[in-house]
Amino acid sequence: MIHLLIESRLRAALTLRLPDAAASAAALRPCPDPKFGDYQNTAMMSLAKERKMNPRQLATEVAAGLDLSPWCEPVEIAGPGFLNFRLKPDAVAAALRGPLAGEPLFFAKAAKPRSVVIDFSSPNVAKPMHIGHIRSTALGDCLARVMRLLGHRVVTDNHIGDWGTQFGLLTVGWKTDLDANALARDPLSEMERLYKQVNAASENDPSIRETARQELVKLQSGDPENLAIWKRMIDLSQAQFDRVYGRLRVSFDHTLGESFYNSRLKQVVQELRDRGIARESQGAICVFSDGTSPPKEDPFLVQRDEEWAPNPLLIQKADGAANYATTDLATLAYRWETWRPDEVIYVTDGRQQLHFRQLFAVWKRWQPERAEGMKLEHVWFGSILGDDGKPFKTRSGETVRLFEVLDEAEERAFQVVSEKNPELAEPDRREIAKRVGIGAVKYADLSPNRQSDYVFSWEKMLSLQGNTAPYLQYAHARIQSIFRKSGDARASGSELVALRHADELSLAKHLLRFGITLEAVAAEYRPNYLCLYLYELAGHFARFYESCPVLKAEAADRPGRLLLCEMTGRVLKQGLEVLGIEAPDQM
């Protein structure tokens, strides 16, 4: 990749001038405006500032040691010390043909592959998956796909909620009020009904709470009947998860739920107590501040009445049961022992930020030597809102079920496809509608900045204009149509490619940025960069296609233009693929 070649030469030139400069200082970014060039580096200004040097002079000196003549026009130094790089059209044309010779599609495999565990989706047993699960699922799956494409070793792990106090109430409901027909018809709804019913009843009747507690104790101590009920609930739930994941084309390497770690919990608590990290307080076992960080940054302190008060992390409740913090710690230990990852990523909503700050802090205190080489990252995201600006709910105030969202997405997509392309046979339109509908839902989760809340809107996500999945799929389908019409004559790669037209050149240059975009997605866990890139790619293509005839082009222009179509189609397809979205050939 050209940007990597430039980076490596820039790094060498920089090291010659400033041996102590960080390697990352040579990183390039795309120029915000083509008039400045294609790539820029802005590090000379900050490096000069740190060293009280003249930034323009530093930039000039570094540029003097740079020979990029195979790929670039002479480096330009602009403003207070920007380095601007402009690609030579011949180099662009040569790079454009790389994938025909078997090179990766304008990206490079990571020089140092990392092994990464990604924890995402995590639905709860005995509860229907709802709209809140889609964002974690879409983001986590996309990050896994991007990192794999870049050559990293990825382990995906679905940490399902299959243990906890709710099973006491559920077991009571199962034993006293189970409707077998309803269970056969719609197991998740029936289990949900049982839970709500018993939970409501227990609020008025302490004896039900007590019964539930006893059922939970029996389950925890291995009572065969309760264990069987619990396993049945898991199986029924997993079947539903699998159907949803099937529709979403999401899969996991492992599904190790909370119960998997039960046997390890006692030891976690014991070790933390032995090392003085945790202690008893009000009957519970808690981790308190160790006072090593400033109060403002300490996740175990909270300010109350102008004083810093303890904000402990509970690892064992007063009744002796462990809770999710304990499970998360046991899980981290297991992941370290099993996969020795360089990195563990948690994809959850932003409300759990404090929990993860505390969790990561306890891990460092508990396993300092292991924590050294294992980066922990909480990749959090915002809420999905209704058009009233409040969390997205049904009209009656219930959470919106994921299955129903997917049904409606497919149905609405079917209407759109039928309207736009009525001559296609219905089964084909149904098949296309699945890809368009599911793709639209995922894209709606991936294209905004993950940290912002976004408003759920069928009209927006299924719109054929703007930054939507259907628009990108359409661009892809349009390109496939060119090849159908041309009798499938693809670019052979043997012809010289000129890129004489400005729209040809800017499209080609944008194609070459696919790799740098994927790198940014992986580095910052932000799929929206890729969405924006693909949207811009579709825009470049539309402009090119408007101004440059392809099939009707002069013989001299035709091969280059077919090549541009081919590569745009491939990048759109590959880009959508790592977003977890299919690109139909017709729509």
Add this chain to the structure above:
RNA sequence: GCAUCCGUAGCUCAACUGGAUAGAGCUUCUGACUUCGGAUCAGAAGGUUACAGGUUCAAAUCCUGUCGGAUGCACCA
């Protein structure tokens, strides 16, 4: 009360985490074309980035304060 996040065009969202003149789509208006899929393209209009200070070559982005909002803060996960 404290913490985290947020406040950007009429609406929905960007802005590669301190970079160059804050960009898209929708909406409104104008234009292109005997459609290589018009599900298109070009142009116009729309902004004191909540407000007030500060830091610096450079601030939507960092710091301080004010106003407004979301979320979280001891035995749910």
